[in-house]
Structure formats: C-alpha cells, structure tokens
Amino acid sequence: MTTTSLLHVADLHKRYGPGCAACAELTGPSQGRSQCPRCGTVYACVAANFSLQTGEVLGIVGESGSGKSTLLQMVNLSIAADQGQIWYHEPGGSAPVDLLRMDAYAARRFRNDRLGIVHQRPELGLNMHFSVGGNVAEKLLLAEWRHVGRIRGRTSELKLQTELPPERIDDEPYTFSGGMLQRVQIAKALASRPSLLLLDEVTSGLDLSVQARVLDLIRRIQWEEQITMLLVSHDLGVIRQLARRTIVMKNGHIIEAGLTDQIMEDPQHPYTQLLVSSAL
Amino acid sequence: MNTTLLEVEDVTKTFILHLIDGRSITPVQAVSFRVAIQDHLLIYGRSGSGKTSILKCIYRSYLASGGQIWFSSECYGRIDLVTANESSVLRLREREMGYCSQFLRVLPRVSALDVICEPLYRQGVAREVAQEQGRQWLSDLGIRPHLWQASPVTFSGGEQQRINLGRAFIAAPRLLLLDEPTASLDGATKEIVVRMIRAAQANGTTVISVSHDLAALGPCANYQLALA
Amino acid sequence: MQQNDDHLYTFGLLDEDAKREIRRSLLKAVAIPGHQVPFASRDLPIARGWGTGGLQITLAIITPEDTLKVIDQGDDAGVNAVNLRRLITQTTGVATTVATSEASLIQTRHRIPEEPLRADQILVLQVPMVDPLRWVEPNLERATVMHGEADYGRMWVYMYESVVRAGDLRIASQYPVMVNGRYMMDTTPIPRWDVPRLDMAEALFLFGAGREKRIYAVPPHTSVVPLQFEDYPFRTExxxxxxxxxxxxxxxxxxxxxxxxxxxxxxxxxxxxxxxxxxxxxxxxxxxx
Structure with a gap:
C-alpha cells in the first residue's frame, strides 16, 4: 500500500450459502458460474483486491451477476463482507483503519460523512416522502448540522453545482424526471463533501441524451473537486468516459485490472476480449 | 548533442487472440530507437506494420510483451514505461505525455470549447483560465467561433481531427505522441498542423509521429524511422 | 398476594401476575430511559385509547398508603379523570386528593402539574402515540432498528422540512425529544409547555400506552432535550x-x-x-x- 492510497481492499469475500468441498473447483470464471451446482452456494465476490488512490476514478465493469454491485455495496458498508479488510486512509489522517472492524454506529457515521453513493434507481437513494431539499439536507443533518440557514446555503450551492432548478428545491421527488433525480442523488451524495463517491449504474436507466449530460456533470464534478470515485457499470462507454483505471469482474472474481484504455484496446483475458469486442 | 528523452529497447508486442482459437500475432518485433529532447521522430511504413502499436506501447494503451521503454520524466526520473505502476503512468499522462489518436472520441453534448479544455480541467486549471487558452487554440486551428459551443460530434471529419490535435497540444506535454496527425485534413489545415508541431518543438516538446504522409510531415521531422 | 373475601376484586383489579409483569417492564424502562418496552396490555373495564396504559401502570404500582390524584388536561373534574379515579379507588380503597403537593401518585392525561414535583412523587402519563418515528417510518420493525442504532436522521429531516415549509417548528404536541442523549421519545401526552419540566426533574415519570402495548420512562435527574435548530430554537406556547x-x-x-x-x-x-x-x-x- 502506497502512502496516497485512499482505499485498499484486501482479500474481500462474500458468499450466500453454506459452501462445500467442491465449491472451489466448480465455481469461478473458468467454470463460467458463480453458483456451486453441488450445494447451491453463490459466490458473489471472491478474494477481491484493489487499491484506490486519492483523486482517482476506478471503474468496475462486468455483466449482470458478476459481483460488481456486491463489491460496491461492501465498500459502502451496506452488505457485510464475510472475510477480508477494507483499509481506509483519510487524506492527511494518521493510520489507515479497517472499515470492516467498525461497530454499526461508527460505520453509519462513516458512511454518512466520508462516503456518498448514487444508485441506479433513485428510490434507493432518496426518500420519496421528503422534498428534494430535505433529501439533500439529510446528509448534513446526519452530520449534525443544526442550523437551518447554513443547511439552506449548502443545499443551494449543491443545486447550482448539479444544475438543478433552484425554484424547485421544495418540490417532491416524484415530480422530477429520471435525469433530474440522478442530479438530486448526486447533490445529496456530495453534500457532506465525502472523500469517496460510489456510483452504481447511475446512467443505466436514462435515455441517451440525458445520459450524456449526467456523465458530463459527474466528470466535471470530478475535475472540480478532485473527488475519488468508484464507478460500477456494465456499459464500457460510460467506463471509458469516466474511469482512468478499470477492474473487470466475472463470476465473482476480478479477472483483469489495468488502465482503462489498455483494458479496452489491449485486453488480456479471453472474457475481457469478448466483452470489448461485443461493445456497440 | 541533446539529452535523450526516450529510449525504446527491443520492444516486442504480441497479441493473443483468444476469440480466434488463441492464435497470436506480433506486429512489433524487437524495435529499438532513441529520441532526444525537442526532436521530432517520424515513424512511417505501410498499414499494419506496427507503427501505431509502438506509439500505444509508449503510452501504455498496449502492454508491451517484451523490452523496455525508458522515459526521462520530471516526476519520477528515468522510468520504464513497460513496468511502471499504473498510477505513475496516469500521473505522467496528466503532466508529461500527450497522445493524439486518429479519431476523436468524446462525450456527446459537450461543447468543442470544453472538449479542447479537458486536459487543462483535469490538471485542475481554473475554468476561466482554461477556457481563455481553449478559445485561442480553437481560433488558431481555424474553427469558426459559432461552432465553439456546439458538440464536435456534429463536426466534419477535418474539424474533429483539428479539435483532437488541439486537445493534445493544449496541455503542452514534454512528449507528444501523434497518430496520423494529417490524415483526413486538406492542404491548408495540414500546414496549420505542421506549424503547430514546429511551435511545440520550439517550446521544448518532443514529438513522435506516426504517418504514411511523408510529403507533409517529412520536412518537419528531424529523424525518420521506417518500419517494414 | 392480597386476597380478601370481602372484596369482589384483588387489590388494584389486575391479578398479581399481570402486575408483576408490568412492574418488570417498568424496571427495564427506568433502567433504559426513553426506550420503549413492550408489555402485555390487559383488557380493562374501559376501552383502549381511554387511558388504559396509564391505568395499568397505576394499578401495578399503587399501594394502600398512596394518595392518588387523577387529572384530565390538568382538570381534576374532567370526565376521564373522574371515571378513572372512581375505578382505582373502588378497587384499592386508597385516599385521593386534588392537591398536587399532597399526592404521592398522579395519573394524568395531557398535562404535568404547574407546581414543581418532588422526589417522592410519581407521575403516570397516558400515552396515545408511542413512537416519534411513526411519521417517518411506518414500519415498526424498521423503526425499532432505527432506535437501536440511534439512527434519527430522518426525524431531523422531518423537523427541517417543518421549518422550511412553515417557517417555524410547527409541531404543536408530539414534540420529539432526546432522552439521556440516546433515545428519541415522543411527548404526545403533554403540550410543548410541559416539555422542559421533564428535563432533570426530581420526580419519576412513567408512560403507558395501552393500545400500543408499550411502556417507557424518564427517571429523575435525566436530561430531556427537545429537537431544535440553532436558528430555530424550541419554543413553548x-x-x-x-x-x-x-x-x-x-x-x-x-x-x-x-x-x-x-x-x-x-x-x-x-x-x-x-x-x-x-x-x-x-x-x-x-x-x-
């Protein structure tokens, strides 16, 4: 681990099921499946290792069921890992801490203060019963902001940054379009100035023209804030536009990692070659 | 004699095509050359002779299968681009190495001005400062101002290529890799490109270009390397 | 067990096992201030929603030596107060009073007496709505987890929105408070006026909700802080x-x-x-x- 690593994921595992002696032999990319035919155990993530430098955008690509979202959710501390460590080194902080060794209270606190997440489906990231402004304010309130004026100030700043119409700040989320809701999610994720932004298929549900504008927004925010991002997508085009390094997952395993353009232009693993050659 | 910026030693690139019964092809076989600071090396040869592959091996878009590529960087000193870790390569790309591909590949609905300024934004240059420079480059490249806010996706092939080149030059890298910089350009625009390369050289940039257009680029290159 | 052939009922109407179960829940509630403890709310000769939670607590802890005061909205002569008082005295025979200072046990609906309470007094409150999170999380199981993890962000959003929408904290009753810096508690039984009286009080406050089958407590000398914003502080009526x-x-x-x-x-x-x-x-x- 180098000194500038923000995150170092070491030997991370997640499986659903009891496991059996035959699992190791019968699952994985070489077998083309993540579920053991003998005992039914699903291996969602096996021995994941990667580092994330401060200010970097890392893409995780793979088809549905490859384990990319599981990996992201484990970093978000919303799915408990079975085994492994997630070392987090606060920029300017002293020693790295293992996020998986924190108690539930500290984990929630960490997730709120240091992480921001944008989900594919806005209902997962937003509370549809609160106004858009309230949703964005939630992160600040959780971080114990207790001054309505200052919260209003920060939410207006975020609205400007994410190009949301300021006059609609107090409207309910259901009156917003899909692209707008992604902007609201982004504004909420950024509210507490997190050190790591997690993006889970953020543009997958959007039509193409809106998709491009949301991606442009994310990219601009990355340049302006130099925020570290972990980006999950099955869309190589999205990965190419945003991520500088990319991890390829298949059947719960990381099969290849490298610079994004190298993964796209000189893929090494047979599966990555198939994936790249299949892209539109 | 100028100091050496880049030393390519015995570089080989082999592709294993897993989708086509695992056969392998080797477009680059034990190539070696050196480039000194402020030189312009022109690599030429017929199509499929591995010109672009060498360029991509230097930029690390391709993983070289053998050999070393020594780059005298400001960030890390003398570094082998074949084995350097990814974050070092990323930092070199941001600060010292520029690459201009044959085709412009950008996000739709992003303006030409923002596209050309992208490398500066990435470096953390303030938006206003970056755009000032961007406007200068766009006008030097002969892109009419009413197109500046339009997306380059809607531009003609020649205009796209000019934007592409502008993007590579704007960050003033120490080493500039140009892949067919004059392809799909008319005579007048080729002139502009040649002038840009000369100006960049004069400002301390080292250029390696790959082309079969010896007529246009030949006169401005210090050295030429022919590939069979 | 006090079984008297002359009486139609056991002392305090409820059977001794029921009272013991309620007292056990009360002990737990006092030990974890503000935490909602489930209990097996019994059927009583009055309908649920008419003070059965408070009544069960009173019947479980009352002793023959107690002096009882029952109020409804601060009024000793309110319909609810009169009926509950009659039921308690007929089944226990304890002395009653209207004077706050003379009472050792006070059952109340919607008010804390104006006169400051002493360490030897117990106030039993009838609770209509138990969980402050009901407004933001209707699912009881999830609300329980939120309490367990002190995950009160959503309630804060609710407060924030009430300020943004109405320009002030317009929550008339049911004002949420933090008890002992840990659990969020609803103050449905009392107006905002009485909320500050819960903080660092001398007396013991016991809360019973018969319909929702929950008991909770604020022991003496426990901090009770209303949710508020720096620029929109908590205000009484x-x-x-x-x-x-x-x-x-x-x-x-x-x-x-x-x-x-x-x-x-x-x-x-x-x-x-x-x-x-x-x-x-x-x-x-x-x-x-």
Whole structure:
C-alpha cells in the first residue's frame, strides 16, 4: 500500500450459502458460474483486491451477476463482507483503519460523512416522502448540522453545482424526471463533501441524451473537486468516459485490472476480449 | 548533442487472440530507437506494420510483451514505461505525455470549447483560465467561433481531427505522441498542423509521429524511422 | 398476594401476575430511559385509547398508603379523570386528593402539574402515540432498528422540512425529544409547555400506552432535550401578555373557553389548564385583578 492510497481492499469475500468441498473447483470464471451446482452456494465476490488512490476514478465493469454491485455495496458498508479488510486512509489522517472492524454506529457515521453513493434507481437513494431539499439536507443533518440557514446555503450551492432548478428545491421527488433525480442523488451524495463517491449504474436507466449530460456533470464534478470515485457499470462507454483505471469482474472474481484504455484496446483475458469486442 | 528523452529497447508486442482459437500475432518485433529532447521522430511504413502499436506501447494503451521503454520524466526520473505502476503512468499522462489518436472520441453534448479544455480541467486549471487558452487554440486551428459551443460530434471529419490535435497540444506535454496527425485534413489545415508541431518543438516538446504522409510531415521531422 | 373475601376484586383489579409483569417492564424502562418496552396490555373495564396504559401502570404500582390524584388536561373534574379515579379507588380503597403537593401518585392525561414535583412523587402519563418515528417510518420493525442504532436522521429531516415549509417548528404536541442523549421519545401526552419540566426533574415519570402495548420512562435527574435548530430554537406556547382570567397567572399553560355574554354574544377567554394550581392561587389571595 502506497502512502496516497485512499482505499485498499484486501482479500474481500462474500458468499450466500453454506459452501462445500467442491465449491472451489466448480465455481469461478473458468467454470463460467458463480453458483456451486453441488450445494447451491453463490459466490458473489471472491478474494477481491484493489487499491484506490486519492483523486482517482476506478471503474468496475462486468455483466449482470458478476459481483460488481456486491463489491460496491461492501465498500459502502451496506452488505457485510464475510472475510477480508477494507483499509481506509483519510487524506492527511494518521493510520489507515479497517472499515470492516467498525461497530454499526461508527460505520453509519462513516458512511454518512466520508462516503456518498448514487444508485441506479433513485428510490434507493432518496426518500420519496421528503422534498428534494430535505433529501439533500439529510446528509448534513446526519452530520449534525443544526442550523437551518447554513443547511439552506449548502443545499443551494449543491443545486447550482448539479444544475438543478433552484425554484424547485421544495418540490417532491416524484415530480422530477429520471435525469433530474440522478442530479438530486448526486447533490445529496456530495453534500457532506465525502472523500469517496460510489456510483452504481447511475446512467443505466436514462435515455441517451440525458445520459450524456449526467456523465458530463459527474466528470466535471470530478475535475472540480478532485473527488475519488468508484464507478460500477456494465456499459464500457460510460467506463471509458469516466474511469482512468478499470477492474473487470466475472463470476465473482476480478479477472483483469489495468488502465482503462489498455483494458479496452489491449485486453488480456479471453472474457475481457469478448466483452470489448461485443461493445456497440 | 541533446539529452535523450526516450529510449525504446527491443520492444516486442504480441497479441493473443483468444476469440480466434488463441492464435497470436506480433506486429512489433524487437524495435529499438532513441529520441532526444525537442526532436521530432517520424515513424512511417505501410498499414499494419506496427507503427501505431509502438506509439500505444509508449503510452501504455498496449502492454508491451517484451523490452523496455525508458522515459526521462520530471516526476519520477528515468522510468520504464513497460513496468511502471499504473498510477505513475496516469500521473505522467496528466503532466508529461500527450497522445493524439486518429479519431476523436468524446462525450456527446459537450461543447468543442470544453472538449479542447479537458486536459487543462483535469490538471485542475481554473475554468476561466482554461477556457481563455481553449478559445485561442480553437481560433488558431481555424474553427469558426459559432461552432465553439456546439458538440464536435456534429463536426466534419477535418474539424474533429483539428479539435483532437488541439486537445493534445493544449496541455503542452514534454512528449507528444501523434497518430496520423494529417490524415483526413486538406492542404491548408495540414500546414496549420505542421506549424503547430514546429511551435511545440520550439517550446521544448518532443514529438513522435506516426504517418504514411511523408510529403507533409517529412520536412518537419528531424529523424525518420521506417518500419517494414 | 392480597386476597380478601370481602372484596369482589384483588387489590388494584389486575391479578398479581399481570402486575408483576408490568412492574418488570417498568424496571427495564427506568433502567433504559426513553426506550420503549413492550408489555402485555390487559383488557380493562374501559376501552383502549381511554387511558388504559396509564391505568395499568397505576394499578401495578399503587399501594394502600398512596394518595392518588387523577387529572384530565390538568382538570381534576374532567370526565376521564373522574371515571378513572372512581375505578382505582373502588378497587384499592386508597385516599385521593386534588392537591398536587399532597399526592404521592398522579395519573394524568395531557398535562404535568404547574407546581414543581418532588422526589417522592410519581407521575403516570397516558400515552396515545408511542413512537416519534411513526411519521417517518411506518414500519415498526424498521423503526425499532432505527432506535437501536440511534439512527434519527430522518426525524431531523422531518423537523427541517417543518421549518422550511412553515417557517417555524410547527409541531404543536408530539414534540420529539432526546432522552439521556440516546433515545428519541415522543411527548404526545403533554403540550410543548410541559416539555422542559421533564428535563432533570426530581420526580419519576412513567408512560403507558395501552393500545400500543408499550411502556417507557424518564427517571429523575435525566436530561430531556427537545429537537431544535440553532436558528430555530424550541419554543413553548407562551405568548407575551397571556393571562388567566380567573387567577391572573401570567406564566401557566392556558386553555380557552367561550363565554356567552348577554349583549355581544360572548367572547373567548383563557384560564389555567391546571385547575388545582388556579384554585390554590385564588385561595391564597394571589389574584391580581
């Protein structure tokens, strides 16, 4: 681990099921499946290792069921890992801490203060019963902001940054379009100035023209804030536009990692070659 | 004699095509050359002779299968681009190495001005400062101002290529890799490109270009390397 | 067990096992201030929703030596108060009083007496709505997890939105508070006026919800802090210039009545909600006309 690593994921595992002696032999990319035919155990993530430098955008690509979202959710501390460590080194902080060794209270606190997440489906990231402004304010309130004026100030700043119409700040989320809701999610994720932004298929549900504008927004925010991002997508085009390094997952395993353009232009693993050659 | 910026030693690139019964092809076989600071090396040869592959091996878009590529960087000193870790390569790309591909590949609905300024934004240059420079480059490249806010996706092939080149030059890298910089350009625009390369050289940039257009680029290159 | 052949019922109506179960829940509630403890709410001769939670607590802890006071909205003569008092005295035979200072056990609906309570007094409150998170998380299981993890962000959003929408904290009753810096508690049984009286009090406060089958408590000397913002602090219903028409008190919780008049058809007047407090001031001649 180098000194500038923000995150170092070491030997991370997640499986659903009891496991059996035959699992190791019968699952994985070489077998083309993540579920053991003998005992039914699903291996969602096996021995994941990667580092994330401060200010970097890392893409995780793979088809549905490859384990990319599981990996992201484990970093978000919303799915408990079975085994492994997630070392987090606060920029300017002293020693790295293992996020998986924190108690539930500290984990929630960490997730709120240091992480921001944008989900594919806005209902997962937003509370549809609160106004858009309230949703964005939630992160600040959780971080114990207790001054309505200052919260209003920060939410207006975020609205400007994410190009949301300021006059609609107090409207309910259901009156917003899909692209707008992604902007609201982004504004909420950024509210507490997190050190790591997690993006889970953020543009997958959007039509193409809106998709491009949301991606442009994310990219601009990355340049302006130099925020570290972990980006999950099955869309190589999205990965190419945003991520500088990319991890390829298949059947719960990381099969290849490298610079994004190298993964796209000189893929090494047979599966990555198939994936790249299949892209539109 | 100028100091050496880049030393390519015995570089080989082999592709294993897993989708086509695992056969392998080797477009680059034990190539070696050196480039000194402020030189312009022109690599030429017929199509499929591995010109672009060498360029991509230097930029690390391709993983070289053998050999070393020594780059005298400001960030890390003398570094082998074949084995350097990814974050070092990323930092070199941001600060010292520029690459201009044959085709412009950008996000739709992003303006030409923002596209050309992208490398500066990435470096953390303030938006206003970056755009000032961007406007200068766009006008030097002969892109009419009413197109500046339009997306380059809607531009003609020649205009796209000019934007592409502008993007590579704007960050003033120490080493500039140009892949067919004059392809799909008319005579007048080729002139502009040649002038840009000369100006960049004069400002301390080292250029390696790959082309079969010896007529246009030949006169401005210090050295030429022919590939069979 | 106190079984007297002369009586139709056991002392305090409830059977001893039921009382023991309620007392056990009470002990837990006192040990974890503000935490909602489930209990097996019994059927009683009055309907759920009419104070059965408070009544069960009272019946479980009352002793023959106690002196009982029962109030409804601060009024000793309210319908609810009269009926509950009758039921408790008929099944226990304890002495009753209207004077707050003489009571050892006070059962109340919607008020804490104006007169400060002492360490030897217990106040039992009838609770209509138990969980402050009900508004933001209707699913009981999820709300329980939120309490367990002190995950109160959503309630804060609710408060924030009430400020943004109404320009102030417009939550009339059911004002949420943090108890002992840990659990969020609803104050449905009392107006905002009484909320500060829970903080670092001398007396023990016991809360019973019969319909929702929950018991919770605020022990003496426990911090009770209302949710508030720096620029929108918690405020009681107090209005400058308010005054009781009977005793002239300027610093009590008031209720308003419509008084019919001969000429102009009548008018609204306000008087102390705590009738005993008002009467005492009248008796002591503290009236300032």
């Amino acid at each position: 107090y209005q400058a210039g308010q005054r009781c028409v009977r005793c002239g008190a300027e610093n009590t919780f008031l209720t308003s009545h419509f008084v019919a008049g001969p000429a102009d058809g009548g008018q609204w007047v306000t008087s102390c909600s705590d009738t005993n407090f008002c009467d005492q001031r009248l008796g002591a001649g503290e009236v300032q006309p």
